[in-house]
Amino acid sequence: MTRVVAAFDAFKGSLTALEACEAAARGVRAAVPGAEVVLVPMADGGEGSLDALLARGGELRSTATVDAIGRPAIAQWTLDGGHAVIELAQAAGLPQVEDAQLRPLEASTEGLGRVVLDALDAGATELTLLLGGSATTDGGAGVLTALGARLTDAAGSPVGAGGGGLGALERIDVTAIDPRALAARWRFVTDVDAPLTGPRGAAAVFGPQKGATPAEVATLDAALGRLASAAATALGVERAAIADVPGAGAAGGAASVLRALTGGEIVAGGAWFAGLVGLDRAIAGSALVLTGEGRFDGQSAGGKVVSVVHAAARAQGVQLCVLAGAVDAHAAAAMGVPAISIAAGPADLGALQRDAADLLAAAAASVARLTLREAP
Known part of the structure; x- marks a missing residue:
């Protein structure tokens, strides 16, 4: 046959x-x-990846959260034993906010962080984040905040939401991070190999797709640089370990600090799915x-x-x-x-x-x- x-x-x-x-x-x-x-059915980590996974079965979960501009949203994810698979586009995706004026400087991954917390509450000990299709360029700052980190300015006050808020960032305090998040095994599935900053970085390449003007792209790139420097100091690692890792710029830099914080791995989405299916x-x-x-x-x-x-x-x-x-x-x-x-x-x-x-x-x-x- x-x-x-x-x-x-x-x-x-x-x-x-x-x-x-x-x-x-x-x-x-x-x-x-x-x-x-x-x-x-195939995927590479971008939006639609969860649908490809569900074609293989798995328990579908839903979490009440917020989208990239803070409006109420419902994000779906899967749980298989202790392994949660969460698609960033469900909680901070560009398609969710295309009906509103795009806010490239304010868009946040806080909603994704809320979904991660729900997965931890459900007993997840392994977290796979599917990173693609984001409306955000905040370097994962929203997720970090949701998990308990404090991102503060020179006066010790919390910085504003989104990549724009990172322009005032001076210090990151990770001492109150949820210990379950630190104990979990993390995997970041990306559909691009871009670094966090620079001409191939999250802001320069993908910022315009999220509504950023050339001036806003420059603002976001500088802000992500501040995030990388502050995170390197907080975690005691080289700045390059935050900013220059291939895939660190995926989904507005969502994995950049989280990877270094948790010891997680960044994997190429297409190859990962190919092995999985x-x-x-x-x-x-x-x-x-x-x-x-x-x-x-x-x-x-x-x-x-x-x-x-x-x-x-x-x-x-x-x-x-x-x-x-x-x-x-x-x-x-x-x-x-x-x-x-x-x-x-x-x-x-x-x-x-x-x-x-x-x-x-x-x-x-x-x-x-x-x-x-x-x-x-």
């Missing part, structure tokens, strides 16, 4: 990773009725791998789902095709993969999002007809 693997990331605004896999499978089975299609085992013996995301472009090669799936398929000599809402031909050529846009022709974004499942199924059917034949 011909075996096909559908290993898709979410199509933002259109399909979850599981829905994308199901749509591709529908197309393959229509084209090659005898095909066996294995669904492997058994991607290599799924691909073994298959004839074709289909993967994709909403937009396939130059960023896709940097540890995103498509690049991880491509590497796994290439290692086993299995042909692969990328199906995406939009395709950058230069990026496809640079990665050396065939890539097809699911758009049947010119269409507006609303139409593409509305019809994404059917368009993806049709594209998968076309690829299957061209590359497969039913086993005798």
Whole structure:
């Protein structure tokens, strides 16, 4: 029997990773009725990652918290034994606040900290934070405060919320941090390898996406630098151990201080998910791998789902095709993969999002007809 693997990331605004896999499978089975299609929903730590995990099962929990600008919100997370998986985008995500005026200087991760506390109350001893899709650039200051740290200015008063508040930061006191947080095992799953500060840092690269003007980007970058210096003094480590670690700039720097404080590890999201869902085992013996995301472009090669799936398929000599809402031909050529846009022709974004499942199924059917034949 011909075996096909559908290993898709979410199509933002259109399909979850599981829905994308199901749509591709529908197309393959229509084209090659005898095909066996294995669904492997993928993610890289950004928003939608929790949905990919839930496709594998697990106990879903909900926490009443606040979003990045302080409004009431409900964040979902999973608990498996003592292992809690928490998606930052559920509590401090950009999609949650797109209906309001963006506040890049004030947006805070305090809501994420409240979810972490709820997980600890539920008995979690291992915490995996999925870092991506944030509306914040506060270096995780909101989480630290929620866990009991004091971030103060020269007069000893608490600094304001968000990255903007860090401009007055002089001292961090971690003596009152919740001891359960310090005893827990932490993992930070990131979708980028950016450092905390500098031209590749959290503010410079991602601040504009969160509404920051050039002047505000400069303010936030300087503020994150103050955070790194104050944290290094408080923890007795080199500043580079806060600011220069790959992935420290993910989600507005959410893992930068927390990692050093807890001894946690930063891991590349795509590779972590691949191991978690058994991607290599799924691909073994298959004839074709289909993967994709909403937009396939130059960023896709940097540890995103498509690049991880491509590497796994290439290692086993299995042909692969990328199906995406939009395709950058230069990026496809640079990665050396065939890539097809699911758009049947010119269409507006609303139409593409509305019809994404059917368009993806049709594209998968076309690829299957061209590359497969039913086993005798």
